[in-house]
Amino acid sequence: MNQPDMNNDIERVLYSEAEIAKAAKRVGEQLAADYEGQTPIILSVLKGAVLWTVDVMRHMQYAEVEFIDISSYNGGIASSGSVDLVTDLQTDIAGRDIIIMEDIVDTGRSLKFMVELLKDRGAKSVKTASLLDKKDGRVVEATVDYVGFDVPKAFVVGYGLDYKQLYRNLPYVGVLKREVYDPQHA
Ligand code: 5GP
Numbered sequence: 001m002n003q004p005d006m007n008n009d010i011e012r013v014l015y016s017e018a019e020i021a022k023a024a025k026r027v028g029e030q031l032a033a034d035y036e037g038q039t040p041i042i043l044s045v046l047k048g049a050v051l052w053t054v055d056v057m058r059h060m061q062y063a064e065v066e067f068i069d070i071s072s073y074n075g076g077i078a079s080s081g082s083v084d085l086v087t088d089l090q091t092d093i094a095g096r097d098i099i100i101m102e103d104i105v106d107t108g109r110s111l112k113f114m115v116e117l118l119k120d121r122g123a124k125s126v127k128t129a130s131l132l133d134k135k136d137g138r139v140v141e142a143t144v145d146y147v148g149f150d151v152p153k154a155f156v157v158g159y160g161l162d163y164k165q166l167y168r169n170l171p172y173v174g175v176l177k178r179e180v181y182d183p184q185h186a
Contacts, residue, residue, distance in 0.1 A: 006167060007170070009167070009176060009177055009180050010157070010158070010170070010174035010176065010177065011175045011176065011178075012175050013172050014149075014156060014173050014174055015148075015159075015172060015173045017171040019149075020055070020148070020159055023131070023149060024052065024055035024056045024058075024148070025059050027059075027146045027147075027148060028055075028056040028058065030146060031099060032059060032060045035061075035063070035099075038062075039062040039063060039097075040098065041064045041065070041093060041096050041097065041098050041099070042063050042065045042066070043066050043068055043098050043101060043114075043118075044066070044067050044068075044101045045068055045069070045070065045101060045102050046067050046069040046087065047162070048102075048160040048161050048162065048168070049101045049131070051160040052101060052103060052148070052159070053101040056101065056129060063099075066089045066090065066091055067087070068087065069085075069086040069087035070083055070084060070085055071083070071086050072084075072107075072110050081109070082109075083109050083110050083113040085113075085117070093118060093121055093122070094121060094122035095123075095124050096123055096124055097125045098118050098125065099128070099129055100114055100118075100126065100127070100128045100129070101129055101130075102128060102129070102130035102131070102144075103161050104130060104132040104151065104156070104161060105128070105130045105134065105142055105144050106134045106137035107137055108137075108138045108139060108142030109139065109140055109142075111128060111130075111144075112141070112142050127145040127146070128142075128144050128145050129144075129147075129148075130144045130146070130147060131149070131159070131160070132148060132149055132150075132151040132156070132161075132173070133147045133148075133150050134151050134152075134153060135150060136153045137153055149173075156173050156175055156176070157170065157173070157174065157176045158171070158174050159171065159172060161173065163176055
């Protein structure tokens with residue numbers, strides 16, 4: 001049976017596989033320099049940040065990796081406004097340096113939620129490295145310390161980012177065609 005090609009659902013590519021690899025190297029090498037002599041915990045936010053996490057951490061030195069799952073999106077294209085902790089991380093982070101690995105920071109609600117959670121638990125420091133920073137989407141104050149790309153206000157998928165759990169495996173980041181999530185636009 002012929003499978004439809006998911007690349008056809010993409011309106012335009014914003015960041016190619018090669019551009020993302022370069023950004024991961026740049027951010028990973030910067031983190032390696034900034035955390036020289038330390039062993040930070042890389043906290044990868046499931047599921048979107050997994051590809052970004054593994055590509056960045058290849059360029060780092062000593063580091064541990066942990067995962068956290070939070071939800072704010074309900075699988076659609078708009079943030080629900082409230083953030084829930086779905087799966088907690090499995091280690092004591094008191095006194096540790098944490099680097100949150102995000103796929104995208106939009107309203108900033110998810111990041112603010114995590115930073116407050118980690119600080120409440122006694123993290124020594126909390127920084128954020130996000131593949132994409134959608135600065136125009138900010139509703140609450142949230143700072144991204146290491147940015148792959150500043151992304152315009154569009155709904156993007158690929159390289160970890162999904163729409164209804166699909167497209168995460170695209171090697172690039174692109175804008176999803178409107179007719180995919182809005183059938184009336186076809
Ligand atoms: P925030 O809490 O900053 O509004 O949103 C963070 C989360 O919203 C991200 O981790 C991601 O799951 C989702 N998100 C925000 N913008 C986009 C987007 O353009 N595409 C996709 N696929 N997810 C997004």
